[in-house]
Amino acid sequence: MLPFKSLISSSQLTPNIIKSIFSATDSMAERIESEGRIDLLDDKVVALLFFEPSSRTMMSFQSAAQRLKAGMVFAQNASSTSFEKGESLEDLIRMVESYADIIVMRHALPGSAKIAADTSAVPFINAGDGGNEHPTQSLIDAYTIYKEKGRLDNLNIVFGFDSLQSRSIHSLSRLLSQYANNRFTFTGPTELFPSPNMLNELHANGVDCEVRSEVRLHDGYDVAYINRLQEERFEDKALFDKHRRRYRLNRDDVEGSECLILDPLPRIDEISTDVDSLPNAVYFKQASYGVPVRMALLGMLLDKL
């Protein structure tokens, strides 16, 4: 049971709520392992509305729904679901709520998730509304740290390499700022350091923050959360290429340290592939946690867990 009907924003995720979701996630992960698929949502239908291409999140939600034996309905595809011209999102949701018991939506428009959740008579999960929020990603990131380190507090965390623009970095750092004694170091090109607003917000939450153009993971860091530089956000392609060559984790940077390496993926070249075989490279494990985390959310929002 969750104290809300719909998950729209990471700001809904307090430590108590996170604890209950992670406990349900543990149970889901064990049951996938032992049973493959379970009957929990056998009497439910999940609508997957992906109005923006997103194979990764889409497939992960599909897998979660199928592992729970839920039925699924899809908007036919991203381009054809440029629904009939002129129809409002509200009208669309009022239609889909009668086709399914819960709605998962990705939409390019920031704020669309709130509109949809407010309209919907059935529970709603935001699977990304433009550059705004993607709360299930933050949950997966935090779950990975929790599983691998056993805690979400007392952590020394590096964020890179685009702390200015990365939605994943914004959300995860805010989520982790709720826990005691975390220290954040933001690294990357100077022009991609976090905004003063963001640093102020984190400081206000009591987090010790610093920004550094270079970081050595062997210096006592617990976690490095790495996100690619997003080419589409650079007007100056030469600058992008320069940064891209420099801001890249190599095997030497990681080997022998106790720092976990996370990446929300896709990986372009921010982490060298020879890092993959090191025990602290947990980004594929992180991707795999998407399924039990989303199963837990679907089950809880439908009052089955």
Place this chain on the structure above:
Amino acid sequence: MLPFKSLISSSQLTPNIIKSIFSATDSMAERIESEGRIDLLDDKVVALLFFEPSSRTMMSFQSAAQRLKAGMVFAQNASSTSFEKGESLEDLIRMVESYADIIVMRHALPGSAKIAADTSAVPFINAGDGGNEHPTQSLIDAYTIYKEKGRLDNLNIVFGFDSLQSRSIHSLSRLLSQYANNRFTFTGPTELFPSPNMLNELHANGVDCEVRSEVRLHDGYDVAYINRLQEERFEDKALFDKHRRRYRLNRDDVEGSECLILDPLPRIDEISTDVDSLPNAVYFKQASYGVPVRMALLGMLLDKL
């Protein structure tokens, strides 16, 4: 049980057949309510061939199949299923009939449904063949009136606003012309009044018809069936804009009347959103009836109901 293997046209829907479909629909609606999903088609596979984008009808059929626990196979997507160049529809159907126990198809070509149904060894449902037929829509429209008014005869019905070109208006008015003592009023721009052929056909069936450029819903009308003006059919965009501003139901037009408002959706601006909260605005309920109506059809054509 139905006296035909495939549903191609609204003309197959006699009052007796409609009665048996509605009785099965009532049962499906109750079972969704109490059980969520039922095992009725657990041993069947439904093929959904949507060769034209149609998120609404597509999702409604998916939901119906999933509520019945049927398996589903999809043509991959509307553009890629511009099947291999040069392959005939007959060959395509002869392939798909071995992948599924029933075929649901939408296709841009008028008449394609008949060709497909004649070819197919398994039952077939026409989910729209171009401007020609869309018989499940008419069933849903009629079911909505039946549920809300308790009858399909003795009704005073307004159709608007494009009676010349709307497939939905053509089909529903024909279907309702089979019942006693219905009176039809067609409203909208003069140039979109029904064709003389259509009026003659309805008169020949004993229906009292009139055309009026303006109608007051408070004047004893039971049902208003409103369909948007379709921009793509107007060559003169200025004319379209003029009509669009004028032919639009506002709250004042509806409030206090006993006239049900139906719309096959999507709604563009033919009905003001402040009408939505009135008790006689039933267009979202109408959309929701699509699921149990299509469940009933799938179950009956597969001899399970």
Place this chain on the structure above:
Amino acid sequence: MLPFKSLISSSQLTPNIIKSIFSATDSMAERIESEGRIDLLDDKVVALLFFEPSSRTMMSFQSAAQRLKAGMVFAQNASSTSFEKGESLEDLIRMVESYADIIVMRHALPGSAKIAADTSAVPFINAGDGGNEHPTQSLIDAYTIYKEKGRLDNLNIVFGFDSLQSRSIHSLSRLLSQYANNRFTFTGPTELFPSPNMLNELHANGVDCEVRSEVRLHDGYDVAYINRLQEERFEDKALFDKHRRRYRLNRDDVEGSECLILDPLPRIDEISTDVDSLPNAVYFKQASYGVPVRMALLGMLLDKL
């Protein structure tokens, strides 16, 4: 049980392995007939990654998975799954392997299936990697001959009409060259005769081969395996049109012979539609065998058969 984890190439299909797959296929076909769908993979999830449009193979795999009650996850669609630019196939597979218990992939790049299978922790089936391999098609072709003729040896087989370029002809002829006393006749336009390399390979396997620009099916042939001329491979469209009119089976060519007619479909105009009703036209039956063959493979690779 199969002696490999993944099916990448027809060259893995030895007579013993083929025999065990066909025995499982027979059982699957019987169970579809009697039960519709079976619980065999009720606890498994199948990923269907089709990065190239392929409605036929895609729908057939979907049907196989649904007849086995497996869950399915799809890459959203062929165009949107031009996965995030720059992500490697290896990374993609390492993600998908945590969403599903087996991966089926079609990809335009020759050799991609090997890369994916080598990366994947879960079993993998190649559903076509460019012009390279499409092993499940060869299995279906061979199964059709086996069901209809009762044997895969001692056969007098015609291949047409593009033995130079057809992946299906290459694979099936190689597969059948493992059986005793088969004789192959390649027919079609002279410039589309098989390459000397291929003929040498078949000779080396002990197969008696000949090439002929014209063939009479009544002359003791057991099987004609016909594949369309592929327009996209002809630079000279006039030449294509000339060949297309000439290389076409008509009813007279087939009627009264005991030669089975196979075609991997789609059929363009290489076989006249008036051949369809002859008892030796088995190409639609051949398409239907795709479902039980693929069910058998899914079941065996997941150690359920």
